[in-house]
Amino acid sequence: MSDPTGAREDQPGSDRSRERNPHLRRDAVRSVAFRALTExxxxxAYANIVGGQLISQAGLEGRDAALATELINGTCRGLGTYERIIEAASGRSTDSLEADVxxxxCLGTHQLLATRIPAHAAISTSVDLARQQIGARVTGLVNAVLRKVSQRTLEQWLDRLAADQDPIGAVAVRTLHPEWIVAACADRLGLDPSDPALQTVLEANNIAPEPTLVARPGLITVDDLVAEGAESGGPSPLQAMWRGNPGRLAAVRDGRAGVQDPGSQLVALALERxxxxxxxxLDLCAGPGGKAALLGALAAERGERLVASERTMHRADLVxxxxxxxxxxxxxxxxxxTQPAWRSGQFARVLADVPCTGLGALRRRPxxxxxxxxxxLDDLAPLQRSLLASAIDSCMFGGVVAYVTCSPHRAETIAVIDQILQQRDDVTVIPAGPLVPELDAADGDFVQMWPHRDGTDAMFLALLRRN
Ligand SMILES: C[S@@+](CC[C@H](N)C(=O)[O-])C[C@H]1O[C@@H](n2cnc3c(N)ncnc32)[C@H](O)[C@@H]1O
Known part of the structure; x- marks a missing residue:
């Protein structure tokens, strides 16, 4: 078939010539990764969304698509630490460089230090990319800095950077995290920063999980999903693992199943149990609707109906x-x-899955x-308290509120509950651990899940009964 643009099919840069030439394909992979990174x-932009869009626009498939995904996600995960390596190698602050450079x-540093791409290939393709995407004026700088970066391994760079740091800073460098997140996890787990367990906790955020499916009760079973090629197993009784694109499954497209972390499944099940x-x-903060779909299915099985509320219109459409x-x-x-459009005191079970920093899902958002x-946290904590108060007001006497965050940070979890308990005398905390028997995740009266231990996102759950 002739090319509609009139170009010869094998002309350099045409799709056909790129398909046949591995070098051109690898160039396309790196330019997609670079464009995703600048977005x-x-x-x-979100790395997984923009990455997926650019990969499919460029027609990358199979190993090329996998390499582009790895370069985008891996570079995004290491951004802050890679910048410090670049500063140490170049002897100048990255603030003095153009953002694109x-x-x-960072993309070159990731290839050099965290992939098996040979150093000469990582450097020469980065220089070519700099010439094509930014201009010949920066090629000398890119070449010089990446040559210096290539003189040490990742371990050696991290040792050098960590040597100047206090214990929190050293863990932050070694696990590719900002210090405040390391400090928050150490605080929440009561771990001394020099305890190797803290590093294990944070390293779990550097491993992307396989997509997990949920079989929505009454609509489909885990066995049905297994018959379609999914694998059973995992902490949630409703979960199945799916390797590949979940959108290929009819059950996902028509809403009988969905993509959902097992931790999210277990907090919804706790509210049902x-x-x-x-x-x-009631689901008070329902967008984009993963928990609403599970709760809706569970409620329907008991002959009850769910109201799913969301502040923004486009997310309400997703619900x-x-x-x-x-x-x-x-x-x-x-x-x-925070200003409900319904009478107070009318719901038997209320989920308040409040907006949060999302520190519990770092492994899936590079x-x-x-x-x-x-x-x-200064803006989020007051909103979280206000939403929890509204959830309690919406609840009938004897009814239950599940307060949920996808964050283990104290300010968004225990501190919010403590403040509400100080302000109100119409709620009692119900121990949540026994309602999630699949995990050993009780944290006092609450449940705090952790990726390294439970294989879930770091979900927090508190259950409050209205007296
Ligand atoms: C953590 S997400 C909820 C995730 C959802 N439960 C799920 O499983 O798909 C928090 C949601 O709260 C919404 N939100 C933020 N402020 C809100 C408010 N004042 N009232 C209701 N929803 C709000 C956000 O738009 C976001 O969709």
Whole structure:
């Protein structure tokens, strides 16, 4: 078939010539990775979303797509530490360099220090990329800095950077995390920063999990998913592992199953398992709808109905799509959960899965550890308290609120519950551990999951009964 642009099929740069020439394919892989990185660092894009889009636009498949994904995710995970290595190698602050040059150097540093790509190939392709994407004026700098980076292994660079640090800073360097996240995990687990266990906790964030499916009760079973090629096993009784693109499964496309971390499945199950009166259920912060779809299915099995509320319209639309297979269909409402659009005291079970820093899901969001700042907590904690208060107000007497975060940070978890308990005398904490018997994750009266121990995101769960 002739090329609609009129170009000869094998002309350099044409898709056909790129398919046949491994060097051109590898160039395409690196330019996709570089463009994704500039979108992440410059425009606040999510690495997994923009990466997927650019990979499919460039027609990358198989090993090329896998390499592009690894380069994007791996570089994003190491960004802050790679910048420090580049500063040590070049003797200048990355603030004095153009943002695109820093991105390109980070991409080159990742290839040199954390992949099996030979050093000469990592450097020469980075120089070519610099010439094509930024300009010939920066090729000398890129070449010189990456040659210096290549003179040590990752371990040697980390040893050198960690030597100047206090114990928290040293763990931060060695595990590719910002210091405030290391400090938050040490605080929450009561670990001394020099305890090797802290490093294990943080290293779990550097391993991307396989997609986990949830079989939504009443709509499909785990056995049905296994018959489609999924693998059973894992902490949640509703989970199945799926290697590959979950969108290829009809059950995922039509909403009988979904992609959901087992920790999210277990917190929804805990709210269903607890003893509570009959009556409607509420998901106060429902977007994009993973837990709403599971709760909606669980509620339907008990003859109850779910109301799923979300503040932003486009995320409310995602909830509508997530719950499309459930009958009776959950009601989806677009409302600010701090100013409910419903009568108080009418729900038997309420989920408050509040907006949070997402520190519990760092393993699946490569860039997010560098994007959040400790100051984010100044805005989030008051909103979390306000949403929890509203969840309690929405709950009938004897009903139960599940307060959930995908973060282990004290300020978003225990501190929020403590403050609510100081302000109100109409709630009692119910020990949550026995309601998640699949895990040994009780943390006092709460549940705190951890990726390194439980194989889940670091979900926090508190259960409060309205007196
Ligand atoms: C952690 S996410 C919820 C995830 C969801 N439960 C799920 O499993 O898919 C928090 C959600 O709260 C929403 N949100 C933020 N502020 C809110 C408010 N004032 N009222 C209701 N929802 C809010 C955010 O838009 C976001 O969709």
């Amino acid at each position: 992440v660092t410059g425009n606040g 820093v991105d390109l150097l 607890i003893d509570a009166p009959q009556g409607p259920w 509508t799509s997530a719950v499309k297979a459930i009958r009776p269909r959950p009601a989806v409402v677009c409302a600010d959960g 860039e997010s550890r560098w994007r959040h700042q400790p100051e984010d």
